[in-house]
Amino acid sequence: MTNFNDIKGFIFDLDGVIALTSKYHSQAWHQIADDLGVTWTKSLEDGLKGISRMDSLEMILKAGNKENDYTEEEKIKLAAKKNDNYLALIGNMNIDDLLPGIPEFLEDLMAHNYKICLASASKNSPIILKKLNLARYFPDVVDPSKLKKGKPDPEIYIRGAELLNLKPEECIGIEDAAAGIQSINGAGETSIGIGDTQELSAADILFSSTKDITLANIEAAMKVNA
Known part of the structure; x- marks a missing residue:
């Protein structure tokens, strides 16, 4: 070392x-998973830590066996929707x-x-x-x-x-x-x-x-x- x-x-x-922004990411992705009909689990939530937006979406789709159900354009729209959810959630963030x-x-x-x-x-x-x-x-x-x-x-x-x-x-x-x-x-x-x-x-x-x-x-x- x-x-x-x-x-x-x-x-x-x-x-x-x-x-503590990770909780807002989880909430925003949870909303997307619910919209897609993908069961939200603790292991899925943990797996999303630290990885990119598109990689996170792919992981959620794979968890629901839906990775081939959406076009690239549709995936981009889903990722953008997640970001909108996230930005709304962090609107009240402060030093606490x-x-x-x-x-x-x-x-x-x-x-x-x-x-x-x-x-x-x-x-x-x-x-x-x-x-x-x-x-x-x-x-x-x-x-x-x-x-x-x-x-x-x-x-x-x-x-x-x-x-x-x-x-x-x-x-x-x-x-x-x-x-x-x-x-x-x-x-x-x-x-x-x-x-x-x-x-x-x-x-x-x-x-x-x-x-x-x-x-x-x-x-x-x-x-x-x-």
């Missing part, structure tokens, strides 16, 4: 890492949706001159950052619409390092989903997983909660795993 002193940048996922410890951690990163980037599959992330009053922390945001592949492919985290003008080994990526951890690892960056130990077992460092993410804790974990 990279030495902590060599780390110069942090690349964040958004949903479930910075804010921030996860514990994240504002303090971002402040600490800035105080120590670390570079910061957002690598979210959500095309709405700039809107959300603005609503949460976090835009100033993220001068660099990966545009998912310009990527060829979504998570778990490493492209989004490779692009994040490029935006920061850093080598992959100089970056730490933070995720709450297995697909995201796979993406970080594939990019050659140090991965931090937040949440279930078993689900995120591939992460280099694991924290059960965002409130545990501090520079001191990260440094200690990297020394232990060195």
